Amino acid sequence: MMRALVAMLAGAVMLSGCSEGVAPRPPPTVTPGQGSDNAGALDPADVLAGGGSVVRPPPEAQGEPVQEVPPVEAPPPSGSAQVVGAAAGPVGLSQVDQVDVDFVVRGVRGKGQVDVEFITPSGRPYEKQGQTVEAPPEESRTLRFSLPVAGTQVTASRMTGTWQARFFLDGVLLATTPFTLEP
Numbered sequence: 001m002m003r004a005l006v007a008m009l010a011g012a013v014m015l016s017g018c019s020e021g022v023a024p025r026p027p028p029t030v031t032p033g034q035g036s037d038n039a040g041a042l043d044p045a046d047v048l049a050g051g052g053s054v055v056r057p058p059p060e061a062q063g064e065p066v067q068e069v070p071p072v073e074a075p076p077p078s079g080s081a082q083v084v085g086a087a088a089g090p091v092g093l094s095q096v097d098q099v100d101v102d103f104v105v106r107g108v109r110g111k112g113q114v115d116v117e118f119i120t121p122s123g124r125p126y127e128k129q130g131q132t133v134e135a136p137p138e139e140s141r142t143l144r145f146s147l148p149v150a151g152t153q154v155t156a157s158r159m160t161g162t163w164q165a166r167f168f169l170d171g172v173l174l175a176t177t178p179f180t181l182e183p
Helices: 002-016
Strands: 078-084 098-106 110-119 125-135 140-148 161-169 172-182
Touching: 078 161, 098 110, 098 161, 098 172, 110 140, 125 140, 140 161
Parallel strands: 078 172
Antiparallel strands: 078 098, 098 140, 110 125, 110 161, 161 172
């Protein structure tokens, strides 16, 4: 008998924690205007019942101007050139083996082609050379180009006067620098 009583009490305790068999609650009464957009803003506590992060309306709803951040653009490619070594000033044909020119390029976007044209004192192209350069836009690279002089047509034809070295990046002229070869 005692066992039957304990089993019945255990069953009653288990059933009291169960919601089955209990009539559902009636739906809430909805009055006109509820749930529409003209009801006003919700209090963050209503949305976040039970805790959580604070909800803030978007900046334009708070009266703050929205500031768009412009995309960061790399500066356009640029370059500078300088004659180095013995040919940095006027030099005689017999005193120089070659003319070295350093070209510093900035703003390369990935990989590019740098070309130099050596222009004679008469204004005619004499020689063209090229090198590939690879760099992020914020870094610079220095490239050295050399114009052979000794034992070439330059000395044989006595091409003296002011020469030009014109530098291009992907076909766009970036810098020009002169150098003088004297007799």
